[in-house]
Amino acid sequence: MKGFLNMMRRYIAPFKKYLWGSVILNILSAIFNIFSFAMIVPMLRILFRMTDKAYVFTPWNEVWHKPLKEIGNGFMQNVYALLESNIARFGEIKVLLALCIFLIVMTLLKTACYFGSSAVMIPIRTGVVKSLRMKIYDKILSLPLGFFSEEKKGDIIARMSGDVQEVENSVTGSLEMLIKNPILILIYFVALLFISWQMTAFTIIFAPVMIWAMGVIGKNLKRKSLDVQNLWSDVMSQVEETLGGLRVIKAFIAEKKMSSRFDSVTESMRKKSSRVSMRQALAHPVSEFLGTVLITIALFFGGYLILRGHSVIDAPIFLYYMVILYSIINPIKDFSKAGYAIPKGMASMERINKILDAGNNIQEKEDPLPLDGFNDRISFSNVGFRYPDGQKMILDGVSLDIPKGKMIAIVGASGAGKTTLVDLIPRFYDPESGSISVDGKDIRDVRIKDLRNLIGNVNQESILFNDTIFNNIAFGVENATMDRVIEAAKIANAHDFIMEKEGGYDFIIGDRGVKLSGGQRQRISIARAILKNPPILILDEATASLDTESEKIVQEALDRLMSSRTTIAIAHRLSTIRNADEIVVMDEGRIVEKGRHEELLALDGYYRKLNDMQAL
Numbered sequence: 357m358k359g360f361l362n363m364m365r366r367y368i369a370p371f372k373k374y375l376w377g378s379v380i381l382n383i384l385s386a387i388f389n390i391f392s393f394a395m396i397v398p399m400l401r402i403l404f405r406m407t408d409k410a411y412v413f414t415p416w417n418e419v420w421h422k423p424l425k426e427i428g429n430g431f432m433q434n435v436y437a438l439l440e441s442n443i444a445r446f447g448e449i450k451v452l453l454a455l456c457i458f459l460i461v462m463t464l465l466k467t468a469c470y471f472g473s474s475a476v477m478i479p480i481r482t483g484v485v486k487s488l489r490m491k492i493y494d495k496i497l498s499l500p501l502g503f504f505s506e507e508k509k510g511d512i513i514a515r516m517s518g519d520v521q522e523v524e525n526s527v528t529g530s531l532e533m534l535i536k537n538p539i540l541i542l543i544y545f546v547a548l549l550f551i552s553w554q555m556t557a558f559t560i561i562f563a564p565v566m567i568w569a570m571g572v573i574g575k576n577l578k579r580k581s582l583d584v585q586n587l588w589s590d591v592m593s594q595v596e597e598t599l600g601g602l603r604v605i606k607a608f609i610a611e612k613k614m615s616s617r618f619d620s621v622t623e624s625m626r627k628k629s630s631r632v633s634m635r636q637a638l639a640h641p642v643s644e645f646l647g648t649v650l651i652t653i654a655l656f657f658g659g660y661l662i663l664r665g666h667s668v669i670d671a672p673i674f675l676y677y678m679v680i681l682y683s684i685i686n687p688i689k690d691f692s693k694a695g696y697a698i699p700k701g702m703a704s705m706e707r708i709n710k711i712l713d714a715g716n717n718i719q720e721k722e723d724p725l726p727l728d729g730f731n732d733r734i735s736f737s738n739v740g741f742r743y744p745d746g747q748k749m750i751l752d753g754v755s756l757d758i759p760k761g762k763m764i765a766i767v768g769a770s771g772a773g774k775t776t777l778v779d780l781i782p783r784f785y786d787p788e789s790g791s792i793s794v795d796g797k798d799i800r801d802v803r804i805k806d807l808r809n810l811i812g813n814v815n816q817e818s819i820l821f822n823d824t825i826f827n828n829i830a831f832g833v834e835n836a837t838m839d840r841v842i843e844a845a846k847i848a849n850a851h852d853f854i855m856e857k858e859g860g861y862d863f864i865i866g867d868r869g870v871k872l873s874g875g876q877r878q879r880i881s882i883a884r885a886i887l888k889n890p891p892i893l894i895l896d897e898a899t900a901s902l903d904t905e906s907e908k909i910v911q912e913a914l915d916r917l918m919s920s921r922t923t924i925a926i927a928h929r930l931s932t933i934r935n936a937d938e939i940v941v942m943d944e945g946r947i948v949e950k951g952r953h954e955e956l957l958a959l960d961g962y963y964r965k966l967n968d969m970q971a972l
Contacts, residue, residue, distance in 0.1 A: 367484045368531070375535065377476040382536045385469035386543040392462035393679050395455050397672040398439055477532045485524045488708065492516050495711055500718045501784045502744050510593025515711060518592070519704035526701025537687035544684040551677045555661070559654045559681065584632055586707075587625035594618055647685040654681055718783055720804050725797055727806035730891040730922065732795045734758040734781065739790035741776060750776045751787070752945040760891075763923040765933035767966060768942035774926045777942070778894050781924075782808050812890035814914070816897035818877035820869035825854055826861040828869075829883045840887060848883035848913040850876070875910055882913045893918060895925040930967055939963065 443451050548556040658674050736756040742749050751773045758764050766774045792799050820828050830836035845851040857863035869877040927933045934953045941949035941963045956963035
């Protein structure tokens with residue numbers, strides 16, 4: 357319950373006005389409902405002429421000053437007195453017609469308020485869902501890359517879709533019941549006390565049994581629902597992996613294997629879901645049975661009092677009492693539904709909070725230093741780094757100077773720490789030890805936006821979006837004009853193939869640029885970097901996955917991009933970085949050699965070994 361109340365404060369507080377509107381409309385609905393049912397009593401008395409008793413009208417101020425248990429009788433006495441005077445004046449038929457019209461009006465007002473109370477909850481449900489999804493999405497954007505190395509993409513997607521939907525259905529859906537049903541129960545209970553406090557006192561003894569039974573059914577439902585949502589994440593993760601690896605699955609004829617894996621996880625989810633659904637299905641018949649038992653007990657006790665002459669109410673009042681008692685049972689049943697729906701939703705909320713409450717170790721200082729440009733050098737000073745889930749040092753005591761305007765190449769075997777080294781510069785990660793500075797300012801002390809504005813990236817895998825070519829090139833650049841985009845595309849050797857596409861720069865490139873070739877995707881990435889016009893350029897294996905012809909075209913574009921910029925290039929093909937101002941050779945997280953191409957060959961060390969291996 358504590359978690360539920362925290363969620364209410366966190367997400368539903370902005371919608372207080374709708375909550376108050378729901379409260380007021382539910383109160384009116386319950387009052388109109390009582391008055392509409394109250395018309396049954398005089399109707400029965402008129403239709404069956406059940407009494408010849410003469411009623412005396414008592415001033416209303418005297419009625420309200422009677423003892424609590426006599427107010428109801430006094431009120432009804434006055435109603436009957438007024439009815440008798442009107443019957444004498446207008447006749448029974450006209451009074452009966454008036455009562456029927458009054459019943460219709462009361463029912464219309466009741467249903468209108470009931471609809472209104474439900475309608476005002478819709479902005480809360482939709483608003484909470486939107487707020488949750490936006491908070492998750494914004495949190496994903498703000499979290500460091502290290503968080504996603506420990507999480508599956510399918511699991512994150514499942515939390516944003518299935519878990520948020522479960523919160524809407526279970527928690528915010530139950531919110532309406534939690535507002536409406538206590539109001540209905542309270543007002544109907546007060547009405548029952550006014551009608552017959554003796555019968556109400558006897559009947560209420562059995563109500564806790566009903567609540568206890570529903571509590572037993574809802575027991576452990578949160579844990580079981582959490583298991584179901586975790587399995588749903590596994591399903592989504594496997595779907596995401598399958599979509600990303602279809603080429604490999606088909607190439608290795610592994611369709612049956614993948615289908616078997618998927619069948620296994622969906623079967624586990626089916627079994628868990630069946631248990632949860634079984635408990636939910638059990639709730640309605642149990643509450644229906646217990647409600648009938650409660651009605652039967654009241655029916656017997658009330659009938660006993662009337663037949664023995666011990667009751668102050670007659671048959672029409674008793675019938676009215678039973679109608680109100682039956683009306684109070686439905687809210688109790690709905691209230692119990694919330695008792696097992698909320699744990700289901702809170703299980704999903706726990707999974708959502710794992711993202712929302714995740715820590716971010718890439719923090720900006722409260723008063724960060726400005727970084728208006730790049731004027732001198734980037735310096736690594738004894739930098740050490742390891743990933744959060746690893747024991748091995750990825751970088752160990754790395755010191756390096758990268759002067760402005762120079763091209764620095766970083767080479768080494770896979771796993772040597774090359775990509776990790778350059779990922780530290782834009783603060784995708786922070787070093788475990790040592791420091792990195794730009795123009796003498798520690799990058800942990802400067803504004804992150806200023807730092808990343810200085811840097812452009814072209815990676816081995818071109819990261820493009822399912823959008824137009826124009827929007828992909830202009831990505832992250834505010835107020836980019838078509839002329840500037842075309843100019844960047846021409847420098848990147850991309851303009852000609854773009855104009856061959858249907859719609860030119862308005863061509864939709866598909867998911868991750870699937871409608872383009874590898875070389876075309878890379879040239880779009882280069883055009884994006886050119887348009888940003890950063891003083892520092894990071895190339896991470898930018899031509900490694902291209903064929904010879906595409907590599908030549910892309911390399912020409914890169915040469916234009918690198919001119920007059922500080923460039924840090926990670927390369928496997930040593931032929932692409934022979935003209936670098938300095939080549940940094942890394943092995944197992946350490947810098948083992950530094951120098952120009954000819955100097956490193958003359959050392960006859962690790963670089964010479966790499967060069968000879970590629971020359972074979």
